[in-house]
Amino acid sequence: MIHKVVIANRGEIALRILRACKELGIKTVAVHSTVDSEALHVKLADQSVCIGPAPSIDSYLNMKAILSAAEVTDADAIHPGYGFLSENAEFAEICNNCGLTFIGPTAENMRLMGDKISARQTVTAAGVPILPGTKSGVPSVDEAIKIAGEIGYPVIIKATAGGGGRGMKIVHAPTSLPNAFAAARSEAQAGFGNPEVYIEKYCERPRHVEIQILADKHGNVIHLGERDCSIQRRHQKLIEEAPCSILPDEVRRKMGDCAVAAAKAVNYSSVGTIEFLLDADYNFYFMEMNTRVQVEHPVTEMITGIDIIKEQIMSAAGHPLRFKQEDIKINGHAIECRINAEDPEKFTPCPGKIDGYHTPGGLGVRVDSAVYDQYKVLPHYDSMIAKLIVHAETREEAIKRMARALDEYIIEGIKTTIPFHQRVMNNREFIEGNIDTGFLERTKL
């Protein structure tokens, strides 16, 4: 078993890992930059080591310093959390070469799934659907008609040199394709000085739905159901929930099977996530795999009752999974709000000292946060300061619980996104579950 873990991260995830270790009877070493010496996980760890100055590149991304910290504290494992070195295959490799258990997947897992092209090839071979499309330029309208016919309508024509929606044409039937193709090309020429366009399957109001994977070093892979992470702002997730409220059981089962197949295809051996795009007709397409624990893992913990970090540690220590797929039962509904030290209107970061702090409590409320009263939110790192998670019998009850918990949450001295979340919880479209990745863009909150 693992005896002492270096937690190579900071903030709430460092504390999350520390808590799991404490409950497993594993000693913890907090590594931190000079400016993080007052961090909660540093204060609560069994030992702490300052590994470098504020810039991440010199501290939390400094492999040598982290490995030295493990060496001088006689630790036998490293948990990378998320971000920083968590998906760095080289780091995982060096850890293993140093005799340290890297609590995560193998370097090979990361390399295969970290590269978009090899990941797409691998999962396609495993029978997992990917978003059909050409990715490269389509020269003629005849070619375009042929491709669109293969892909199936609706399709979208995009400028290869473009971006930001300009020059895009959505085509619902073959008859309108020639005109749309010509228009797209001329708009591309006008907009980007290059008429080249490509064709892709068009997803109407897509949802971001992902499957949590749990795997061991003995070839066992199961999934813990899905999460809906459609509430995003500029591709940054802000609110996550589990399960996805509109997913038909049949699709849920298929998506879960695909995720397990994808993980098995690379001999995956830790926790991970397979991200899918789900369209309005419940077709789903593989986007990418995250080969680490994710920010939003708590919503899955709430509905399955499984401590994902503990399972990840046990798996890294070589224990076989304690569960089979049929043991996994989904209970109720969970929602997570990421609370950032940001202006709730403009989303500009607001670091500074917290002066007045009170967390919500009561039934079904979980707070994962590393801040405390008089703590200084640092400008050097991510602005996420807390995750507020609720669990209830139904989605409707969970939204009400989240609303009342947000009302109780007091963070003074700095601006936070709590008011933003309050607006979402009171938004009719959100309450009715009419969400997709474009929700925040089109919704006046």
Add this chain to the structure above:
Amino acid sequence: MIHKVVIANRGEIALRILRACKELGIKTVAVHSTVDSEALHVKLADQSVCIGPAPSIDSYLNMKAILSAAEVTDADAIHPGYGFLSENAEFAEICNNCGLTFIGPTAENMRLMGDKISARQTVTAAGVPILPGTKSGVPSVDEAIKIAGEIGYPVIIKATAGGGGRGMKIVHAPTSLPNAFAAARSEAQAGFGNPEVYIEKYCERPRHVEIQILADKHGNVIHLGERDCSIQRRHQKLIEEAPCSILPDEVRRKMGDCAVAAAKAVNYSSVGTIEFLLDADYNFYFMEMNTRVQVEHPVTEMITGIDIIKEQIMSAAGHPLRFKQEDIKINGHAIECRINAEDPEKFTPCPGKIDGYHTPGGLGVRVDSAVYDQYKVLPHYDSMIAKLIVHAETREEAIKRMARALDEYIIEGIKTTIPFHQRVMNNREFIEGNIDTGFLERTKL
């Protein structure tokens, strides 16, 4: 449905009720004494009414003031919480006469179960076992032998005038009864000036095990499993858990059936608790019924996923139960520590201002507390300032989770019983589940 509830209580239970109301979309009125104007539930309620000065008799026990508060705020229901007026049949009656829904059982329920003698008669008629014994003096050794034979050994001989263990004799077989009887009488004479003794069934290392009842106004009664509340100091519960770790399934089923039978025997129509004494041979005996919600209800919520306060409100509003007995599933293990503003060694109350407050968080941790940083714990009321509740897969994991949560809990400025709970969580006997109501008396922590 109920529209606006007067919460006729204070502290954490007032906040607990407020949270349930908020999530149900019910307006809340906080009533408070002059010294409680800064209480958290007062700050969070939709409205608040000061009903009197600090002494409970003039405020929280002042029926007229509470009813007037309901009148002036146009409330249509009153939740009494626990303590104060919660088991006052007259108050329940007046509420109903005033057209206010009393969120609790009927006055008749309270009267039947509030009186020990009528409660014993009622449950005996329903087939529920009670602790056999004479309660009144046994005049002769022959009579004693006859009674002990009926009760079954072991029996205990106690002085009718006595108390505190003096003059008590435990008898395991008929042959030792004459000597013990004579000795008990002479010790009773010497100790209390009265030789009279009575005989009762002796419970070895008894546990306090109670069954949570959920009933509606349509005759439906179910139970939510049991709680083990054996960790007591001077008959005051300090730590509660659910389920009772040593209860055989067969006994659990019988105890549950008895509790439901007892509740049905009085046409019970709200939440309530049937308390049993459980002896080392798993015999159980009815002690009393609590006709209100209890301090320790959260541990049952954690293992059943049912919001007991919401169900209580819905039941009072006339809704039939949403569950049948077979719907109730017990999941994992939960523990609650009552955190009191008391010296953790001597248990003397320590009111005063909280100066530094940080609550634990993370997976499986729930805090039910109405205090906050800079809040003044008042000398006028109960010393309980927080309930820390954890939920985990197993009892062992729950104990570890409680230990780490207690380590994270910071309350400065006043003394609390957190260190006491930390000692219990690290006690081998407790960890092994060797607990009974005498645990704290005999254990050196």
Add this chain to the structure above:
Amino acid sequence: MDIKDVKTLIKLVSESDISEFELENEDNRIFIKRGQTEIVQVAAPVQATAAMPAAPAFAAPAVAPAAAAPAVNDKYEKIKSPIVGTFYAAPSPDSPPYVKVGDIVGAGQTLCIVEAMKLMNEIEAEFKCKVVEVVKANAEPVEYGDILFLVEKV
């Protein structure tokens, strides 16, 4: 140094962890400073304390917070409500009020009624005084301890 050079420079500095950079010419004065210094101070305390927001005492928007009044009128005696209920200035809707501002009232004289549970509780003056202000409006709900009248001992 042309615009392209400046552009390159800006890009370079942006991508490095340099916090200050100076370059002077003919011929050369370069100054480079690393590490963030000033950002830490950003912490602008928005609110001094007042951690908990308060619930309104009664929904009626007309009700002035009870706590605010006394500070202003420290020099007068306050007659407070001994119970929760509804304030009535007059014995019936058609009657004139018991007292009005400027009235001199004797000890034991009725000032108003606070109704609770259909019971009319007459509030009496405990000493001879002059009515300075009738704080509550007719039919307004009152809490325990709410100020009903400001008076001046005479």
Add this chain to the structure above:
Amino acid sequence: MDIKDVKTLIKLVSESDISEFELENEDNRIFIKRGQTEIVQVAAPVQATAAMPAAPAFAAPAVAPAAAAPAVNDKYEKIKSPIVGTFYAAPSPDSPPYVKVGDIVGAGQTLCIVEAMKLMNEIEAEFKCKVVEVVKANAEPVEYGDILFLVEKV
């Protein structure tokens, strides 16, 4: 000095642990400052409230808290560990230490080794100085920024 030179300079400074760098010409004024400037702010109020208990930095009970030392010895220069690792006072267990208290060492002379990942990193004096105190014990683990020696410029 052209833009390419500047680029090289920035890269050099970025990759070093230099915090300030100045270069003036004809003919040369160079100013280099090492050590993180922003660390100064971190020292922050030691903690007025002290709500949070601190984890021990390393288990070894002999380790004096790094933060405590400087206050006492403000008049000396501090030689700090630029990396996490293990402090060795001598090149091998049998050798005499590189330096001892009272020694005068020249710029560039090795003071000790901090071993990290089996690599022996020699820590050199940057200026001529006299060793006032060897703060760390042999084979003791050191953190980034831990004080290794107190010295006096000579």
